[in-house]
Amino acid sequence: MTKSEVLFKEAVDYIPGGVNSPVRAFGSIGGTPRFIERADGAYMYDIDGNKYIDYVCSWGPMILGHNKREILDSVIEACKNGLSFGAATEKEVEMAKLICEIVPSIEMVRMVNSGTEAVMSAVRAARGYTRRNKIIKFAGCYHGHSDAMLVKAGSGVMTSGIPDSQGVPEGCTKDTLTAIYNDISSVEKLFEEFGEEIAAVIVEPVGANMGVVPPRKGFLEGLRSICDKYESVLIFDEVITGFRLGLDGAQGYFGVQPDLTTFGKIIGAGMPVGAYGGKREIMEMISPKGPVYQAGTLSGNPVAMAAGYTQLTILKEHPEIYTELNERSEWFFKEIEAMIKDSGAKCRLNHIGSLGCIFFTEKEVTNYKEAKEADTQKYAEYFNYMLNAGIYLAPAQFEAMFISYAHSKQDLEKTLEILNDFMRK
Ligand code: PMP
16 A cells, blocks of 8 residues: 555545545545645655656646745745734735735735635625625636535536535525526626626636636626626636736736636645735725625734745746746647647647646537536546656646646656657557
8 A cells, every 4th residue: 555545544534535625535536645745846746755747736826836945935934923913914015015016906905814715705895885695606617615606616516516515505595696607698697687686796717617618708808898787796716817827817818807806825825825805995895994894813824925925026026937837838738739639539628828628528618517528537537647657637627737837848748748648548
């Protein structure tokens, strides 16, 4: 037995499913999760001494690669001053200013501790601001695990085949309406029926929790104009796309401005962080300024702020990072597309920027229903083949593959070689 196998056997006795977040359990792809000892640059090393080229990147935040020296140094420095004060610090102001400077649609921002919290709080802000209750989300979009969001959710919810989670009372989801991703008419219909009651539309501007599903031309623009018409709040959940597609995220990439934006892990560079922000008049609804309550003992934690601030500053000061990362990724994905074509493998690739996903279906994937048609058994074969050859991919079909700035051309070439072997088989 490998050390990972021994540890997993023990873990399941003490932690539900042996893991602290579901997809990590390798449930849909079989086998034992690898227990990671350390990571550096583009690589992760497990406790059995195996080395992997990592395409999960902690699900996004390690855009500069693992263990980035400047980030580590800033964390160590911050730690020396204390781990948490539960009181205001200078770094929080610097961080807020930096985010507002980088993202034009954000005039005020509140730090929280996860993407889940960011979304839950942004939705509350939108409801408080509009004094309406209903929200629209899209099937296959994942917005964390707060009660109201666990309706046709993507990511682990989709992988496990649970339509809606047990333990969520109907009352918590009765105001959550679901529309079809990339289908503006499905949104129009809901507005025609419930228009005056809809507080917000929340969307992943690039679907990244049903595999990767980019928005069709006009989809995000359509949401913007519908929200304007009905005076509803448009929320972009940029937990995945923020500071990834470019410095100003999907909203900069597509040129569509939301009213509120949620961010997650990437702004903490791997520390537990989230944030939500946007229009001043909405954000001023938040306590203690306004009547919408939202709080957090560890929110704006000094160590997390140090990590995130350093990462965002590096990204801001080096625009070439996005140019090179996106160019390298584009080259990599084009190679994969050519390989699929040449080998005749029955799969297709969706990609944008440094995000990508192979679906084992020959049909186009533009929404949740089409994503679900992909052969997850085949994904499991692909995943296991790649893992055994030292390539660590998302351990489930309905997730994204993340490329970091630390992935060299050689890393990508090596990955392509292994992928080519798999495709030919
Ligand atoms: N929104 C999106 C778009 C996400 O991808 C995720 C998680 N990957 C979340 C929200 C929830 O974030 P967290 O896991 O940090 O709570």
